[in-house]
Amino acid sequence: MNNDPRSHGLWERTAPPAPDTPALRGDATADVAVVGAGYTGLSAALHLAKGGAQVTVLEGEAVGFGGSGRNVGLVNAGLWVKPDLVPAALGPERGERLLTLLGAAPRLVFDLVAEHGIACEAEGAGTLHCAVGPKGLSDLEDRARQWQARGAPVRLVDAAEAASLTGTPAYAGALLDARAGTIQPLAYARGLARAALAAGAAIHAGSPVLGVAEDGPRWRLATPGGTLTADWVVVATNAYTRAPWPEIRAEIAHLPYFNIATAPLGDNLRGTILPGRQGAWDTKSVLTSFRLDQAGRLVIGSVGALRGSGGPVHRAWARRTLRALFPQAGDVPFEAEWYGQIGMTADALPRFHRLARNVVGFSGYNGRGIAPGTAFGRVLADLVAGRVAEADLPLPVTAPAPIGFRMVRELAYEVGAQAVHLAQARVRGRAAS
Template sequence: MSPLTLQSLWSATAIAGPATGELTSSRRADVVIIGAGYTGLSAAVHLAEAGRSVVVLESTALGERASGLNGGQVIAGVKHDPDQLQRMFGEARGARYVQTVARAPDTVFELIGRLGIECDALRSGWLQPAASEEALPALAARAEQWRRRGDRVELVSREQMQRLTGSQRYCGGLFDARGGTVQPLSYVRGLAHAVLRFGGELFTHSPVVRLARCAGGYRAETPRGEVTASTVILATNAYTGSLNPRLRRTVVAVPSFQVATAPIPSQLRSQILPGGQAASDTCRLLRYFRTDAGGRLVMGTRGSYAAAPTAHMARHHYQAVREIYPQLAGLDFDYHWGGFVAMTADHLPHLHELAPNLLAALGYNGRGVAMASVMGRLLAQRVLGMPAEELGFPVTAVHPIRLHAFSRLGVRATIQYLRLRDSLERPRR
């Protein structure tokens, strides 16, 4: 089977990024940030805006990892429902936690507006279409819990969901007015422009290969340069490598893959997601989909660890498009690309203080467009002196996942199992 040509729709349609290059000198800063995704760039924007000197070091070009590759779905909340979060974290802390995650999309759209980022931002809501009747009670409970807290989250009928998605596949589901979409790579590049505008520095193709303590803080070494800073933020998420093996073992990097169709023919465009919402369905192996500013359908689901994905691998995606939108049969697929999502054992993101003045945030479980933007802000607030208990998000100890070395095997087996269960439950035509 011949390998696919991998190119993301986002790299073909994004705004230009700033001119950046490799670090080739010794520098000093208040804060060195390792990783230029949403976590690192949001932290850098907030710190540079507050007058701190910041250097961001990125191992690849800008936006070549999850933040430049994702589905661009801006989603409120985390995987757990608000009542459950409140049980987990207690009455007062739980309420603040719920508030932080509920307002996560506000951070994204506020940053985009305030910084003037051109990234096709659309606050049109997020849909969770129910793939089966069995999914509806949990969605109803979710909607009720958010509504009780004053948020506009509604259970919609089969007919309403069919109108919203343009698909006959679903039997109702959730409409969440807090969410929306962005062009994810343009959002990365816009944040990077803002960091530079506020006086921060950003170096690409500059992997930090060693992080050492030194007088006055830490020294981050790259192949041809180094940065000395009193504070370090590790913002490497699913791509955390050997720099901090304990942190790396707190997440499992799960592959996710996307395809984008050719532009949808004009006579069909007004049927497919006419309100511009993003959607992630309730299948065990969830399918997430949206349209882009050019009228293409973007569809994602779990991918594979293969270094050279083949058309065989993309066939699940083609099938998903045909199943959800049979009216698009015959439309070409112009773009194929994938990346790694950082999953945690408790399905929650984490903010850690690994050592004095060494902070990290990661583990967004597929909801990092909003949550990583928030975590960047929280990391900056902590560096600027906010007490941990006032952040509205817990600072937790690092708990590496047991048997982490076998996680890939586990992910592969789980994907196969979930795929099988989804296919057994799929309605027969």
């Protein structure tokens, strides 16, 4: 997008074409204005339109331009934080409500894919959270116990089974989550947009919201080409928030994350690397993720930005990591690379905000955008339509609060990831000498 091959990489090359979403021209009205055409906004628009509401989506760039079109494509259940910490932070009622919602969120994604015939390489084979050493295994033992106490279909596998499932002996075990899976993330976003359009929603890309003002009992949203007047506004911009809600951007720190894809592997290699088609990531702080796409490309990712000095550092890391994990793949060529930004909150929990009268939104997905974004979009649709009350939501209403030392955190994330990947290069270099 925007003639930048590092913005969406493989996903833009292999996704079905985007639907026609012309920029807003002139003055329009709707019951609900949705700002942002990512998973949350598109899910909200789809569910609102299916319920009979007149809904219009305004997107500053293109459908799936933000994190929805750049991520790894892991459709995960739950949050990054361990399950028991959620009710401890939010209270027992809301905490368990949030865990129930997000535990079932992958099922919502796969059901929408099936219902609307979305061509997005959906694989419901589960995910593997892979343990690096005894510390990583202990962490996964806790996670397994906490999810199993809630009846979730997760199980801890030992090192031998982890090697069989991943294709590498590098891990001390793994947590297999049968609720989860993988998709082609940009294709899913474009498919949600098509489904929303078919349900009667309007979507206008290339229409950034420049300002919002009260117009009697309604809201008037100004774009470069026109205005939209609506009773409700759903703000669904998360890490890619711009004006006129700078307070959302101020409460999240950007964590850069990149992915690099190989050329398609041969049939013999596909049988040895993730043969069950699960997506995987490990327990390191600067983690490694890996998965296969439908054509057999191996996609490997980690924290970092492919810009400036980060480009060569992270490419070299990806090559070394592939050799270490999957030596059977040899020096398979890289075919695509891309990166984006994850919106991190101070406590790694998402937020629900009432930004003004009839102006609501979720933000702060902390690297879990696909399933939570889809589920939160449906929740917002239910709230706006009056099917649920704020008291029934999985998160309390909070005011946006700036994250401390945001710019320092963002610099530390980007520079720190480079330092970690360079340090790993030195360690492996000494081990090889």
